[in-house]
Amino acid sequence: SYELTQPPSVSVSPGQTARITCSGDKLGDKYACWYQQRPGQSPILVIYQDNKRPSGIPERFSGSNSGNTATLTISGTQATDEADYYCQAWDSYTGVFGTGTRVTVL
Amino acid sequence: QVQLVQSGAEVKKPGASVKVSCKASGYTFTAYYMHWVRQAPGQGLEWMGWIHPNSGGTNYPQKFQGRVTMTRDTSINTAYMELSRLRSDDTAVYYCARSLTVAGGDPFDYWGQGTLVTVSS
Numbered sequence: 593s594y595e596l597t598q599p600p601s602v603s604v605s606p607g608q609t610a611r612i613t614c615s616g617d618k619l620g621d622k623y624a625c626w627y628q629q630r631p632g633q634s635p636i637l638v639i640y641q642d643n644k645r646p647s648g649i650p651e652r653f654s655g656s657n658s659g660n661t662a663t664l665t666i667s668g669t670q671a672t673d674e675a676d677y678y679c680q681a682w683d684s685y686t687g688v689f690g691t692g693t694r695v696t697v698l
Numbered sequence: 699q700v701q702l703v704q705s706g707a708e709v710k711k712p713g714a715s716v717k718v719s720c721k722a723s724g725y726t727f728t729a730y731y732m733h734w735v736r737q738a739p740g741q742g743l744e745w746m747g748w749i750h751p752n753s754g755g756t757n758y759p760q761k762f763q764g765r766v767t768m769t770r771d772t773s774i775n776t777a778y779m780e781l782s783r784l785r786s787d788d789t790a791v792y793y794c795a796r797s798l799t800v801a802g803g804d805p806f807d808y809w810g811q812g813t814l815v816t817v818s819s
Contacts, residue, residue, distance in 0.1 A: 623803030634793060634809040641803030678743050685757055685800045687733060687745035
């Protein structure tokens with residue numbers, strides 16, 4: 593079955609840039625999306641179709657996808673961005689989530 | 699506005715079944731796939747399958763085949779997920795989420811609030 597791998601954790605200082613990677617076989621041939629999940633809350637969509645932001649998501653969230661790696665970039669990271677982030681893709685009509693990355697804003 | 703409202707928390711014994719509901723509002727229920735995703739305590743998200751409310755068609759990953767059943771009642775815009783032969787490692791928060799398609803770049807754009815299912819003797 594298809595697998596997506598993320599680093600368990602990323603630390604970033606306020607105002608700096610956080611980059612979260614998501615690796616999967618030929619992931620660049622698929623679309624990737626990203627979800628943010630704060631403790632005790634449902635996930636919310638922050639990036640879809642590799643690099644599109646839903647309405648209401650700040651411009652500091654951006655995405656890219658090429659080769660075997662998709663990347664979520666948070667520019668000018670704020671304390672409110674501290675959360676778990678999951679990538680997701682479709683493989684043969686099956687949903688696949690990444691392993692998840694905890695972003696800590698130090 | 700789009701809303702997915704799930705049923706309340708459940709406590710079940712090992713071997714029992716649980717049925718969780720997800721009531722949709724604010725959009726055409728039959729136009730979107732409904733998915734179920736679970737999250738065990740301290741763990742990541744796990745996709746459990748989908749149902750298309752219009753046709754009733756379903757797709758479950760091999761891990762859950764034979765144990766999960768997804769149904770819907772279009773008269774009340776509600777989707778259901780039933781998991782049988784519960785084990786302690788089925789203890790998790792169960793979410794419903796919708797998507798327009800199950801291919802291409804369509805994401806889970808709206809999620810329910812989650813339902814905690816606890817399996818304990």
